[in-house]
Amino acid sequence: MAELLSPEIKACIGQASPSIHVEVTRRDLRKYAVSTGQKAKKYLDGDVAPPLFHFGYAMEILPVDELRKDGIAEDKLIPELPLKRLMAGSSDTVYHRPIHAGDKLVVTRKLKDLYEKEGRTGPLIFVVTEVVVETEAGEPVLNETTSLIAR
Amino acid sequence: MLNFDTIKVGDALPSREHTANIVQLFMYNAAIWNPHRIHFDHAYATEEEGYPGIVLDGPLQGDWIGQVVTDWIGDDATLVSFGYTNRRAAMLGETMTAGGKVEEKNEQTREVKVSLYLQNGEGEVTIPGHAVVRFA
Numbered sequence: 001m002a003e004l005l006s007p008e009i010k011a012c013i014g015q016a017s018p019s020i021h022v023e024v025t026r027r028d029l030r031k032y033a034v035s036t037g038q039k040a041k042k043y044l045d046g047d048v049a050p051p052l053f054h055f056g057y058a059m060e061i062l063p064v065d066e067l068r069k070d071g072i073a074e075d076k077l078i079p080e081l082p083l084k085r086l087m088a089g090s091s092d093t094v095y096h097r098p099i100h101a102g103d104k105l106v107v108t109r110k111l112k113d114l115y116e117k118e119g120r121t122g123p124l125i126f127v128v129t130e131v132v133v134e135t136e137a138g139e140p141v142l143n144e145t146t147s148l149i150a151r
Numbered sequence: 152m153l154n155f156d157t158i159k160v161g162d163a164l165p166s167r168e169h170t171a172n173i174v175q176l177f178m179y180n181a182a183i184w185n186p187h188r189i190h191f192d193h194a195y196a197t198e199e200e201g202y203p204g205i206v207l208d209g210p211l212q213g214d215w216i217g218q219v220v221t222d223w224i225g226d227d228a229t230l231v232s233f234g235y236t237n238r239r240a241a242m243l244g245e246t247m248t249a250g251g252k253v254e255e256k257n258e259q260t261r262e263v264k265v266s267l268y269l270q271n272g273e274g275e276v277t278i279p280g281h282a283v284v285r286f287a
Contacts, residue, residue: 028182035178036214037169039222051217051233055210056183070200071186088209092234 166250
């Protein structure tokens with residue numbers, strides 16, 4: 001199999017995106033709970049975050065004219081890959097403590113790994129990232145490992 | 152009240168149907184700040200990206216299987232870990248069924264491992280998942 005990932009691309013493994021600082025509001029928690037159809041009162045009242053609430057906190061907030069035609073912001077954490085079609089893969093999160101309104105959190109994304117595999121329909125590149133959420137005081141909140149697949 | 156001692160491997164978790172409408176999908180993408188046009192622009196999703204309709208976000212479907220666990224445990228256990236895989240796309244208007252079952256039970260750690268699924272009307276699993284919960 002031809003090597004798709006050049007040494008220059010592989011050298012990006014280990015890099016991190018600038019940390020995003022967020023203050024969790026009850027209003028944000030309530031919006032997320034309503035829009036995902038939660039039934040539990042503690043979520044609908046915004047007392048505590050549902051398990052995937054943090055997903056939106058890894059989204060950068062950029063000026064409209066910096067978005068691509070498809071609406072997405074270019075992901076600066078992931079180097080330009082020789083395969084262009086990106087598909088959502090998987091997400092695995094380990095929880096250390098719940099997220100509450102009033103928490104001040106720091107969200108950091110890291111590029112953990114890039115590797116290639118021969119799929120049924122051709123070569124695939126796996127992009128593995130880690131999202132680390134901790135409090136401003138450094139207390140661990142959660143670690144999420146995600147994989148994206150380029151083909 | 153969910154009791155660790157009465158949980159058995161093979162127990163089914165209560166299932167629930169979800170049918171997102173365009174307003175719910177709009178609110179979800181606004182809440183997570185996701186401007187990807189395949190989730191709200193029908194012409195773009197079908198003509199430019201070749202989807203049969205407006206696409207449901209993978210993490211929204213992931214949340215739906217997460218709710219199977221959090222609604223099951225209530226405040227009787229804590230969520231230790233949760234994961235899901237995007238296996239196939241689902242479109243706006245589809246009715247999706249979320250469910251799961253108990254796979255393993257550890258008497259020493261008082262942890263229970265469950266498998267989770269979200270399936271479409273044809274019975275195809277679009278999002279499989281798994282979670283571990285711990286009882287006090």
